Amino acid sequence: MDRTGGGPMSIRKLATHAAAAGALALATVQFASPATAQNVTIVVPFSAGGGTDITTRSMQEEMAKSLGANVVVKNTSGAGGTIGVAEAARARPDGRTIAMAPVGPLTTQTHLRKLPYSVDSFDYICLAYSAPTAIAVHKDSEFKTLDDLVSFAKENPGKLNFAVQAIGSIPHVAGLALADAAGIEMTYLPVNGDGPALKALLDGTADLFIPHVSFLSKNADQIRSLAILKDGRLDTMPDEITAKEQGYDLDIPIWGGLVAPKGTPADRLGALETACEQAISSGPFQERMEQLQQPSAYMNGAEFEAFVTKQFERNRGLLEKAGLLAE
Known part of the structure; x- marks a missing residue:
């Protein structure tokens, strides 16, 4: 798996990767073996109807097909998205509760006040959207x-x-x-x-x-x-x-992606990553995003983790210069 932390993958390239991933589909269905057939809950840290919520719900059906399990979206809003992200950080690391974590709760709010989680509290599944x-x-x-x-x-x-x-x-x-x-x-x-x-x-x-x-x-x-x-x-x-x-090298998108509590088993992270990739590359998802003028993007778990780390450090530096870091 590439851990260089490159940029978001184009949807055309992603579709090619998803087709190749079809051979893994039987493996991902193992996620819902008789002993573990439960819902997968995606915590969205904002109210229903916003861009993050709509993107997540647009992935829901295709992820369920890939995982062979019901995928439930749960809205837990408040405190700039940090309450919902904290809920996911506290969840049992079994792949059953994950979050659609946006850039703010992960890489800026963590610098502004003391929170019960940090960027190291999660295993990273995929980048799902990135809006310039x-x-x-x-x-x-x-x-x-x-x-x-x-x-x-x-x-x-x-x-x-x-x-x-x-x-x-x-x-x-x-x-x-x-x-x-x-x-x-x-x-x-x-x-x-x-x-x-x-x-x-x-x-x-x-x-x-x-x-x-x-x-x-x-x-x-x-x-x-x-x-x-x-x-x-x-x-x-x-x-x-x-x-x-x-002359100003500024690349600052509004993004979000799926994360799981730290310590989630590797096989379940792999199943979730494949499900995310297949959902984002699917025709229904792309059509919905085009209708909403909501840009989509994709990084695998390793790329997304490296990307979040860089964003976290950059934002820390900017907030520190502005005198906004929590003491």
């Missing part, structure tokens, strides 16, 4: 390029107002990364989600905010992108320039 973010401004903003915005911020320290969906959220971390890379100061305006951030932008309270790209495309009549925070242009938005093309 973008620096968004009002469609009529004076800033036409990222350099325009950076130049203004350098000439007017602290006068660039950045609407932040939540302290320690990935949009907040992305803003910290931008400020660090560009050597600028911004004033952070906490708001309660993407909707209020958009409102702040439209009424002139804020100069920018950082949503995921699907939110950007859905509101293209009101906002526009100065830079996609990804290492390459998006196939779905090929005309949108990246921050990297403008």
Whole structure:
């Protein structure tokens, strides 16, 4: 198994891998042998109806087919997703309770306050989705390029107002990364989600905010992108320039993946990893994601673990520079 921690696998390549994995399907059905035929519960740490929940439920049927067991989605929301992730960390390590763990509860909230888990509390199954973010401004903003915005911020320290969906959220971390890379100061305006951030932008309270790209495309009549925070242009938005093309090496997606309590048996982790891969590469899942404009992605367990470790360390550094680490 490759443990280099490479980037998300393309869906076309993934489909090829999934076809090859078909030979393993009989082995994965062993997960539901007569002695162990129980439900597999996936804890989603947010309320029903959001992107993480919809993605998980879209994987549910195909994972059940692969595992030969019922797959149940359980929503345990609260405290920025940390309550649900903690629930999974405390579960018996038998592969029966796992979590769809997003980037925030794994790699930022763990730095902001003391929690009953860390990134070392889990075995990693797969990355399931990864949505790039973008620096968004009002469609009529004076800033036409990222350099325009950076130049203004350098000439007017602290006068660039950045609407932040939540302290320690990935949009907040992305803003910290931008400020660090560009050597600028911004004033952070906490708001309660993407909707209020958009409102702040439209009424002139804020100069920018950082949503995921699907939110950007859905509101293209009101906002526009100065830079996609990804290492390459998006196939779905090929005309949108990246921050990297403008001299700022920023690749900051909103992602999530399946994790299991530390110590889960290797054979069950393997079965869950195969089930995840087959679900994500399936036609019904891909069609559902396209309908929702929700990007999907895939990494196997080893790649995902290496990726999470890098994200954890990067986010720690950014939050430390901002003076936000828990004592």
